[in-house]
Amino acid sequence: GENVEQHPSTLSVQEGDSAVIKCTYSDSASNYFPWYKQELGKRPQLIIDIRSNVGEKKDQRIAVTLNKTAKHFSLHITETQPEDSAVYFCAAPGGNTDKLIFGTGTRLQVFP
Amino acid sequence: DVKVTQSSRYLVKRTGEKVFLECVQDMDHENMFWYRQDPGLGLRLIYFSYDVKMKEKGDIPEGYSVSREKKERFSLILESASTNQTSMYLCASSPKPHTGELFFGEGSRLTVL
Numbered sequence: 001g002e003n004v005e006q007h008p009s010t011l012s013v014q015e016g017d018s019a020v021i022k023c024t025y026s027d028s029a030s031n032y033f034p035w036y037k038q039e040l041g042k043r044p045q046l047i048i049d050i051r052s053n054v055g056e057k058k059d060q061r062i063a064v065t066l067n068k069t070a071k072h073f074s075l076h077i078t079e080t081q082p083e084d085s086a087v088y089f090c091a092a093p094g095g096n097t098d099k100l101i102f103g104t105g106t107r108l109q110v111f112p
Numbered sequence: 113d114v115k116v117t118q119s120s121r122y123l124v125k126r127t128g129e130k131v132f133l134e135c136v137q138d139m140d141h142e143n144m145f146w147y148r149q150d151p152g153l154g155l156r157l158i159y160f161s162y163d164v165k166m167k168e169k170g171d172i173p174e175g176y177s178v179s180r181e182k183k184e185r186f187s188l189i190l191e192s193a194s195t196n197q198t199s200m201y202l203c204a205s206s207p208k209p210h211t212g213e214l215f216f217g218e219g220s221r222l223t224v225l
Contacts, residue, residue, distance in 0.1 A: 089154060
């Protein structure tokens with residue numbers, strides 16, 4: 001089945017700097033890669049996703065890139081702000097079902 | 113707005129007790145999921161259901177069972193709770209065809225003493 005690895009587990013940046021979180025996946029048939037943000041005490045929420053027919057997608061200060069050959073995808077946050085502090089999870093489909101397999105999460109701290 | 117409601121935010125149970133965690137969604141979604149969240153381990157899938165009375169095992173089903181008698185309700189059952197089942201449990205739902213987005217509940221923090 002699908003296996004998703006995520007790095008780093010923690011990331012501390014100064015406000016205004018960029019943050020990058022990387023994930024790898026194992027199933028070459030996977031075609032959809034979402035990213036979820038979980039603020040402290042809140043539920044995970046989808047912030048951006050990318051499908052396998054594109055290499056990059058941007059939404060304001062966040063972007064995702066996908067390298068299908070290497071089977072890895074990344075989340076890029078530019079001009080970080082304290083409200084970006086949260087745990088971020090990458091995910092990939094688990095086989096030919098609608099389930100998602102999640103990475104182990106990255107705790108991002110943005111210091112003012 | 114999609115609403116996924118978990119019946120209990122916090123529960124404290126004793127080893128050996130039977131525990132029911134209830135989840136209800138109001139968006140007529142076909143898919144429902146139970147995940148367990150532990151620090152450093154991320155979100156691990158316990159069970160999911162793609163239709164009423166249908167269920168499939170996830171990655172860590174041992175010690176758990178589920179029930180989906182109605183489309184809107186998906187229950188997670190711990191037949192005999194153990195201390196290693198102390199965790200945060202997250203329910204989620206998604207429509208068919210799958211858009212890719214899961215809608216999560218607020219979570220149920222279970223402590224087993």
